[in-house]
Amino acid sequence: MKNPVAENVAKFLKHFPPFSSMTFEELFSIANLSKIIYLEKNQILFKGGEETHENFYVVKSGAVGLSLTSDAEETLVDKCDEGDILGLRPFFAKNHYLMTAKAREDSIICSVPIAVFEPYITENKEVLKFLLQSFASHTRNPYDKEHSGKLISENMIFAEHTTDIQYFQPIKYTKNPVTANLDDVVMYIAKTMSTSSIGSVIIQKDQLPIGIVTDRDLRSKIATGLFPITITADKIMTAPVITVPENISVAEAQMLMLKYNVGHLCVTKDGTDKSQVTGIISEHDVVAAQANTPGMLLKQTRRAFDAKELKVVRDRMTELIQNSIDKNIPVSHITNIVAEINIAITRRAIELAIQEMGAPAPARFVWLNIGSQGRKEQLLLTDQDNALIFEDIDSNEYETVKSYFLVLADKVVRMLNNVGYEMSPDDVMANNPKWCKSVTDWIKQYNIWINSPEEKTVQLSTLFFDMDFLYGTPEIEQVITDNIEKSIQQNKKFFAYLAADALKNPAPLGFFRQFLVENDGEHKDTFDIKNRALEPLGDAARVLALSHNLVDFTGTYQRFKKLAELEPENEELYTNCADAFNVLMRFRTEEGLISNSDGRYLNLKELSKSDRLKLKNCFQPINEIHDLLKNRFSLTYIN
Template sequence: MKNSIAERIADFLKNFPPFFSLIYTELVAISNEIQVIHVEKNHVLFKIGDKTHPFFYIVKEGAIGLSVTSDAEETLIDKCDEGDILGLRPFFAKDNYLMTAKAREESLLYAIPIEVFKPYVSQNAEVLNFLLESFASNTRNPYDKENKGKLISENVIYTEQSSEIQYFQPISYTKTPITASGKDIVKFVAQTMSQSKIGSVIIQENNLPVGIVTDKDLRSKIATGLFPIDIPVNQIMSAPVITVPENISIAETQMMMLKHNVGHLCVTVDGTNKSKIMGIISEHDVVVAQANNPGVLLKQTKRATRSKELKAVREKLNDLIQNSLDKNIPIQHISSLVGEINIAITKRAVELAIEKMEKEPPTRFAWMNIGSQGRKEQLLMTDQDNALVFEDVEEQHYDDVKKYFLELAEKVTKTLHKVGYEFCPAEMMANNPMWCKSVTDWNKQYNSWINKPGEKGILMCSIFFDYDFIVGDASLVDLISENIFANVHNNQLFYAYLGTDALKNPPPLGFFRQFLVEEDGEHKDTFDIKSRALMPLIDAARLLVLSQAIKGINNTYQRYKKLAELEPQNADLFESCAEAFSTLTLFRTEEGLANNNNGRYLNLNELSKSDKVKLKNAFQPIRAIQDAIKNRFQLTYFT
């Protein structure tokens, strides 16, 4: 006999994640076990410290607020509306609830038994991934009396005894991963996984990662009969495998998993697939490391339907930066996290713009961030710099295709402006016809800058040679990169011009170690930390990675770290440059947050004596790296 109530519940569930990943008969079977709960306004479903229920819940109608309470003050963390899930703690942790769930209006909930749903989680990787990402909720620090209510991170576990930030701690991972050759037979790899009780095997060639095989691959490709079990494993592996450095933090780990929609990360010596395998990180490692991290800022970004919602995310990000600094979190970790969320905001802005267009993109394209955004160094709210590349099309279609993408870029840049990213005064944005081109036209543009490096060309090199793919088709950006490195190889004239430009700002100290400050204008007597201190290090790093053909590393700090690895004889110099860059970035960030600006100009009178000494010490590597550039590129006669 049909159960019409169960079918109505199933019809509701099928519209929401993770239930839409299940087949209808499975939904009906689950719905037969579901309890329907009516919750009056202000009624508490569960509160902090309660033992976990045998159910988790999905909101059918109404709204449930999630909150924490301290000193009798309730702080709302998140609001669950129709289709939202709450109460997932029993899936992943045995301890009691860490938040209170209270109806903000009269609500109807479906209570889904944990034991009934667990088999579907283990059988469906998409369901598991969703639950992991949704586990618990964003939280604010209720125990920080000076900054009550300010967002610290999504990965913090609060207790009465401790509010230690675990989010930025290095994650523990498996340091002896099981590996296999791409030529190994699937059957034997599967047997190894079963015997070792592991869910993944890294596929390697010469101890370099080339792919990965997981339980999901075996279920979806072998168990279904799509592939036979006696074929080489490289025919079913997922490739490329996403690689990360061995000191990656919990925050960065989850961001990478969310960004690439994967459940495993391969740890290598330098974080690329060109270096030795060191270990593997799984979603389980993230859950074990911190039991309460949903990545809510990313969740809110992905759900945003208006620029106002994206702006709210960016404003919360400012709170995250401030509170992370208060906790002495390393600035490079903060920069990495903020960079990923900035990327997510830009990506969503592009997606929303496409939705507003009358038709889909006429051809493949890629949106790029350039300049400081391209280096993931935009901690503070500064102007936007971006560009767009679309694939080559027939000449008769070129104008129409370019017109479409210029209109799209106009919508994106306006959205980003509303979020808080100011328009670039120099109009270095994708809505400018000069910076919206086909692959061929972009290659011609770069070739002109490289092979005819005049003053204007070198200026563009300082912006357009720091770029980062955001959304679209990454292969188009790869084509540009390949062209750039082919043209700069052994191009001594180009390096001479670029090197000369890198030397234009000498160390910012005059006689008797006095700061060189602005002599007139709006910022008279202040110190320009961007032009006088940060840019010399940024320019030097860019020149050196281009000359070394180092691809895929855009961040200045990471560039120096990579150079230190490649040139052990100069490691001390490059390490000192990396640390100096971090110190200077910290000064600028603190200045910007304190004065609600971009932090470019420091009021030296407000610095303590020890801070002035620290700032001056950060200038020392500038002279050393500029001397090294003069010698390496023989620039004596150019400077």
């Protein structure tokens, strides 16, 4: 019987490989057994970890995104549009999908039963060749600059890079771990541990994790005779226990263990200690998951005893970035790792400087990185921007204390400079008396910026709203952020100034959609990606995040992601901004690695045509976000 619908589907398939090498009759009979499905935007076609379906899918219209989930965060790996094939994984491995396929817009999908298509793979050499080729070259990858053909998705893109990608994949850990109660006797806990050969037991109260008893506790507190073996668990447990969300990556797990100096992490439903325990990650799990990794750099940082050794770490980190970029590891992952290492280096520098001072700090203090370091967005060598806040003290001691911290900060700043972090050109550093002062003075400073903004000071003050408290007393951080949250509320004028500042950067494209390049100076004819593209996004994210009182979120990517959650009506724009930001960061990093600079100035002539297009595509969200700022903060009032 005739079937014009099947004929149309067959005609459609005929345009795309590998179907193009098949006859119309073959395609017609395949179409006859296929189905058409409709996906609402954000509807999930299949989920990573889910059992593979009996069908594979061809996008007929719309777009479907493929993403990997780890660290409880989705990373878009690929976007499939008309004619792209996805869900071919069952052909190669009959287990579970690796990635999640989710409609990025309303989409119409043709679903083809694998059993129907399978005979053609062996019969038709071209089909087989296509599948094998795209499988081997894993060409379908948006970060791949050289390749941009239409090829298969959701296959084995990462097959050859398993060792690298594993590091960013969710870690495997023990589910449903052994737990005990506060009043359980340690001897019985030890017996349970040895019979089930485990190294730790989580101590629960009301079904919530409040502590952990590990081999280490038994060794140091029981075996040494410090406590009798008949004592209850609450006396010797380590508390609180460090909790993490499910889906944490190997990298993240290792970072947290080093950060808190623990050997076990407790996995809970939502990652806090206020939810049910679902598993436990041990150091062994981390070691088993990877062999040779950036975690080693962190360890090395901790053991470094002078600037020279820290410099070795910093140099090796550049290699690590280069490798990660080559291997197409998502930029957001790279920046996370790099930020952690940068923080560790700074911390170590502070520790070493305190040792050098010969006297402990006379008051509690915090060290904060600000600007791009505060946003954790520096991939390559960038300037230092930092500040120091010490607790309020008697006015007659003020000068002595302040001079101690100025000397300390000077040592840190110089050491970091030796490691390779350039001095701040505007002298925004903790060894400057202006940026090294007490809590009260800082609150005054912030209130001036917030309550009486001026055009001149706005640009400087924005640096201080991207802050990362990386060393010292958490209470001081709390006081400062609480005060900021309180002061910025309903402060229209402040936001208007911030928003106006966000609109100041020069446009990336001219009237004819051509790139606007630098007219003169050292960087003549290059494109200033920092000033014209990255900064506008960063500035927009800041003002919008602050207007939602999101003082704790400082990364541009994280800010946009959070904004997308808070404003569902602008979700698409914010997501596009977040994605554009990552793409731009990648351009900048690659340029920086090639020219051994901070990557700010792109040489457009060296970019391929498709890269220039990719770059241009990032500018649309910038325009849209500018319009949103203008409307939301009524920018016609000032200027």
